[in-house]
Amino acid sequence: MDSPGIFDDHAVAEALFDALPDVVFFLKDASGRYVVVNRTLADRCAGGDKSRLIGRRPEDLFPLGLASNYAIQDEEVVRSGQKVDGALELHLYPGGVTGWCLTTKIPLRDREGRIAGIVGISRDLNAPGDKSNGYAELASVLQHMRVHFDESLKIEDLAAMAGLSVYQFEQRIRRLFQMSPLQLLHKLRLDEAIRLLRETNRPIGEIALHTGWCDQSAFTRNFSRYTGISPGRYRAVSAKKST
Numbered sequence: 001m002d003s004p005g006i007f008d009d010h011a012v013a014e015a016l017f018d019a020l021p022d023v024v025f026f027l028k029d030a031s032g033r034y035v036v037v038n039r040t041l042a043d044r045c046a047g048g049d050k051s052r053l054i055g056r057r058p059e060d061l062f063p064l065g066l067a068s069n070y071a072i073q074d075e076e077v078v079r080s081g082q083k084v085d086g087a088l089e090l091h092l093y094p095g096g097v098t099g100w101c102l103t104t105k106i107p108l109r110d111r112e113g114r115i116a117g118i119v120g121i122s123r124d125l126n127a128p129g130d131k132s133n134g135y136a137e138l139a140s141v142l143q144h145m146r147v148h149f150d151e152s153l154k155i156e157d158l159a160a161m162a163g164l165s166v167y168q169f170e171q172r173i174r175r176l177f178q179m180s181p182l183q184l185l186h187k188l189r190l191d192e193a194i195r196l197l198r199e200t201n202r203p204i205g206e207i208a209l210h211t212g213w214c215d216q217s218a219f220t221r222n223f224s225r226y227t228g229i230s231p232g233r234y235r236a237v238s239a240k241k242s243t
Contacts, residue, residue, distance in 0.1 A: 010036045017121070024091065024101070024122040027108070030115060032057045032074040044092055062092055064198075068237040073228040077105050078115050088179070088187055088226040090194065091122055100125045100187055102178065125178055125187075138162055138172060149188040150212040155181050189213065190226055197235045204231050 010027055017025035017038035025038035034053045045061045046052035053061065058070040069089065077084060084105040091101040105120035141162045145153065158181065159169035173181045189211045196207045208219030223231045 014038060022124040026118075026120055028074060028118045028120075030078050030117055032071055032078075032118075035117065044094055064238060066090055066092060069227060069229055069234065072233065072237060073103075073105065074118055076228065077107050077118050081107050081115055083107065084120075084228055087228050088125075088183065088190070089122075089228065090191075091124070093124075100191075123178070137164075138176070145185060145188060149185060149192070150210060152212070153185060185212075186222055186226060190223060193219070193223065193231070194227075194234075197231055198238050204235075207231070 013025070014036055017023060017040070020038070021040055023038070024041045024044075025036075026034055026041060027036040029035055033055050034057075037050050037053045039048070039050070042048050042050040042053060057067075058074070059067040061067070062070065073084060073087070076082075084103060087103045087105075088100060089103050091099060091103075093099050101122040101124050103120060103122040105118050107115045108117040108119055110116040141158050144161065145158065155169070156166055159166045162169055162172075164172065170181055173179070173184060177184055179187070193207055193211045196202055196210070197204075200207075202210075204219070205216040208216045211219070213219035213222070220231055223229075223234075227234070229237075
């Protein structure tokens, strides 16, 4: 690996994250190859066999669109030395289903201060079942958000639909989804935007308006913030990888 010794003290962290089935944990070298993974990542990508992941890169394990995003995000952390903090992104779940997670990546430095790798976690944001505490009261509002995410939705109006104050609505959403109502709305919009970028040739400005953003600038800013990559670069890399 790029810097022997930087990953020597991983055993405790690996054992700790092995006990968390809703969290992916990993260490990568500066080239983006997995050095340490937890049981959750191994279960999802290698039938539970951690050894099958070691030394491999995201493009060896994940579908094209996801792999491109992860790889570019890794490269940016190594290049800039800046962490990714709570990025909202897609992840792979058992059975090949994709879902959303919050990802944090931090550069690892050797004794000379050079970036030698990345440590990161991705925490699942699974939608709760109908019997989850507080979900039933929000079901109709959440369905409205799923159908009308491309419209100018106001948090005040959504809270009123649920018969809650804005504060109560925000607290309920945070408890169930570990994100704010605005983040949840952005998630729904970005989900569709990612699909359109990957599967169509529609102009980015058109996609921005179609998915509820006021203009292309706002779309690009939020897309980059939550996914770690601009819409144009995401499309370009995805197209390049598919050829």
